[in-house]
Amino acid sequence: xxxxxxxxxxxxxxxxxDVTLDCVYETRDTxxxxxxxxxxxxxxxxxLIRRNSFDEQxxxxxxxxxxxxxxxxxxxxxxxxxxxxxxxxxxxxxxxSGGSTLGRLYFGRGTQLTVWP
Amino acid sequence: xxxxxxxxxxxxxxxxxxxxxxxxQNLNHDxxxxxxxxxGQGLRLIYYSQIVNDFQKGDIAEGYSxxxxxxxxxxxxxxxxxxxxxxxxxxxxxxxxLMNTEAFFGQGTRLTVV
Numbered sequence: 693x694x695x696x697x698x699x700x701x702x703x704x705x706x707x708x709x710d711v712t713l714d715c716v717y718e719t720r721d722t723x724x725x726x727x728x729x730x731x732x733x734x735x736x737x738x739x740l741i742r743r744n745s746f747d748e749q750x751x752x753x754x755x756x757x758x759x760x761x762x763x764x765x766x767x768x769x770x771x772x773x774x775x776x777x778x779x780x781x782x783x784x785x786x787x788x789s790g791g792s793t794l795g796r797l798y799f800g801r802g803t804q805l806t807v808w809p
Numbered sequence: 810x811x812x813x814x815x816x817x818x819x820x821x822x823x824x825x826x827x828x829x830x831x832x833x834q835n836l837n838h839d840x841x842x843x844x845x846x847x848x849g850q851g852l853r854l855i856y857y858s859q860i861v862n863d864f865q866k867g868d869i870a871e872g873y874s875x876x877x878x879x880x881x882x883x884x885x886x887x888x889x890x891x892x893x894x895x896x897x898x899x900x901x902x903x904x905x906x907l908m909n910t911e912a913f914f915g916q917g918t919r920l921t922v923v
Contacts, residue, residue: 701849727911735897737852737914783851795840795859795903796867797912799851 694719696786698800705774706808713769713803715784721745724788726760726767727797731781740782743767774807781805812836815900815915821923822887822894830885830918832900840903841883842912845869845896852899858883887920895922 695718705711717726724745729737741751743760751758755772771778781804785797813834822828832841840859844852854867858877872891877883887894897919901912 696851698851729914735899735917735919737899737901737912739911739913742911796842796854796857797852797901799844799853801849801851 813915838902
């Protein structure tokens, strides 16, 4: 069965601190995709990154970086030098390569990040 | 501008009434999805459609119905059979159902039963 676990329900940091959001997943597929989305107070989900199961290279995009480790089934997200505008709910999601529900996303419960000035 | 439009943003419904949430897209995407979000929960899939005139149940389809008569539109009806309809509803689209594309989301509709 597919499952995405975000153990951290809420995280609070002070501006300029680094913060890491954890994501652990379960899947039987050998080919799958992992995503991170940001949900600001406005409600819509904003796409941040996609990673496929064959690419374990870490990625950095500005203040954001992602650490994908198949050995531990984890896809963690780090924000460096956090800012107040980073305050949002962050979701990790999994998508598989086959099956009748092709294309659907399985979401974790989300982590509420609050960055204080 | 291309995008996904969900309306209304806020919706109030009396118990026992059916209500329809609108989702329109001009991205020319084939696949469309409805997700439900409850406080402290992730998003759960209600229904999805890969092509016009075809749709499939997701994990929590009971009490909901959909139609896909046009590529651009995927309305969701919350029926009186849905026991606990108060939630935030998000519509999403994907260019294809291939795995290597991300989903795009609308701004959501917050439904409250009064």
